[in-house]
Amino acid sequence: MPSLKSLRTRINSVKSTQKITSAMKMVAASKLRRAQTQAEAARPYAERMERMMRALAASVAGSPTAPPLLVGTGKDQTHLLIAVTADRGLAGAFNSSIGRATRNLARRLESEGKTVKILTVGRKGRDYLRRELANRLVDPGISFAGKRRLEFSDAAEIGERVTAMLMAGEIDSATIVYNRFQSVIAQIVTEQQIIPAPPPPEGQAEDSGAQYEFEPDEETILEKLLPQVLAIQVYRALLESAAGEHGARMTAMDNATRNAGDMIKRLTLNYNRARQANITKELIEIISGAEAV
Amino acid sequence: MPTNLEIVSPEKLLLSRPVDMVVIPAAEGDMGVLEGHTPMIVALRGGTIALYEGDRITDQLYVAGGFAEVTPERCTVLANEAIPLAELSRTEAERRLAEAEAAYEAADKREGVLEDAALDRVQSARAMVEATGG
Numbered sequence: 001m002p003s004l005k006s007l008r009t010r011i012n013s014v015k016s017t018q019k020i021t022s023a024m025k026m027v028a029a030s031k032l033r034r035a036q037t038q039a040e041a042a043r044p045y046a047e048r049m050e051r052m053m054r055a056l057a058a059s060v061a062g063s064p065t066a067p068p069l070l071v072g073t074g075k076d077q078t079h080l081l082i083a084v085t086a087d088r089g090l091a092g093a094f095n096s097s098i099g100r101a102t103r104n105l106a107r108r109l110e111s112e113g114k115t116v117k118i119l120t121v122g123r124k125g126r127d128y129l130r131r132e133l134a135n136r137l138v139d140p141g142i143s144f145a146g147k148r149r150l151e152f153s154d155a156a157e158i159g160e161r162v163t164a165m166l167m168a169g170e171i172d173s174a175t176i177v178y179n180r181f182q183s184v185i186a187q188i189v190t191e192q193q194i195i196p197a198p199p200p201p202e203g204q205a206e207d208s209g210a211q212y213e214f215e216p217d218e219e220t221i222l223e224k225l226l227p228q229v230l231a232i233q234v235y236r237a238l239l240e241s242a243a244g245e246h247g248a249r250m251t252a253m254d255n256a257t258r259n260a261g262d263m264i265k266r267l268t269l270n271y272n273r274a275r276q277a278n279i280t281k282e283l284i285e286i287i288s289g290a291e292a293v
Numbered sequence: 294m295p296t297n298l299e300i301v302s303p304e305k306l307l308l309s310r311p312v313d314m315v316v317i318p319a320a321e322g323d324m325g326v327l328e329g330h331t332p333m334i335v336a337l338r339g340g341t342i343a344l345y346e347g348d349r350i351t352d353q354l355y356v357a358g359g360f361a362e363v364t365p366e367r368c369t370v371l372a373n374e375a376i377p378l379a380e381l382s383r384t385e386a387e388r389r390l391a392e393a394e395a396a397y398e399a400a401d402k403r404e405g406v407l408e409d410a411a412l413d414r415v416q417s418a419r420a421m422v423e424a425t426g427g
Binding site for chain 1: 299301302303304305306319320321331332333334335336359360362369371373410
């Protein structure tokens with residue numbers, strides 16, 4: 001039987017842990033709300049971009065001089081995987097599920113004889129993948145640690161870096177692996193191909209009637225538009241992942257708080273039993289002492 | 294009849310309202326858009342968007358490049374970045390210009406797409422400095 005004093009210290013330490021986890025849950029909840037608003041705000045741009053892309057793709061389709069961002073380099077040898085994770089842990093399986101998905105994808109591609117390169121966004125993913133796939137990692141990894149708010153320019157930078165790699169012939173295609181925010185308890189690991197650009201979803205009848213003129217010509221516009229499309233896809237993935245991270249942390253911390261509560265209940269029960277046992281023992285001693293006299 | 298103007302940046306929908314005319318800085322020269330314009334998709338250079346009501350300019354925004362989709366009913370501007378003229382800062386603009394020029398110098402040594410992009414950036418930063426009333 002542990003002593004009363006050691007039980008008391010344990011109860012106190014679990015209580016302070018519970019305070020921390022419940023505070024982290026609150027913080028995650030408010031950050032989640034902010035991340036969701038930001039993701040919401042990014043939607044109009046992406047929608048209009050898509051509409052423009054549809055109009056363009058229709059008129060450039062099949063052109064032999066289509067830019068590599070749209071059609072790839074014509075080879076299918078080197079794949080770049082962009083693994084988007086968080087910079088911090090304590091978010092349940094959030095980071096490790098991305099790590100696992102990236103590793104499986106890398107293994108699969110390599111078993112098909114392809115070369116794999118991995119660009120990590122977020123410190124946790126890098127730590128995870130360094131253990132087994134260190135020689136595939138591209139340096140330096142990207143991290144937004146210490147940044148208060150994700151900005152579009154951050155995504156644009158990633159886009160530019162990937163484009164530069166493509167132009168230099170270092171990669172032939174790129175896939176981004178991230179957690180899509182489904183709900184607070186569900187984040188879905190998503191693999192999305194970004195180079196070559198996926199065909200835009202079929203347009204609604206609303207816009208198909210309009211015949212656009214282009215200035216300058218279609219291909220020049222397309223050349224400028226594609227990096228932007230790439231950046232917006234990265235941006236969306238980053239925002240989804242940020243919302244997912246806070247959601248995952250909120251759930252994880254909620255569980256931790258509840259577990260701490262259970263533990264406190266159990267320990268308090270033990271503590272009271274021990275106290276009661278002590279009292280009973282002392283009473284017996286006194287009574288049997290009195291009887292002996 | 295007014296045309297519906299929308300200005301969106303990747304981070305948010307900045308403006309959405311009917312205007313009588315809007316002048317956008319298209320890549321090959323400024324373009325005035327009125328209601329009933331031919332459908333067009335144009336690339337934008339860095340410059341100033343001017344909103345007209347009647348024959349008065351009601352609002353001016355600096356855009357750092359982007360695209361515009363024009364249809365008879367509306368004009369949608371996809372701006373990389375859009376800042377109301379009143380909120381522009383001269384020092385910020387000059388810092389950007391210096392940065393862009395340095396990047397262009399660096400890109401000069403290599404060739405291809407990167408150089409074009411750097412040149413665009415210099416041009417757009419220069420427009421930003423001009424927009425501050427320099």
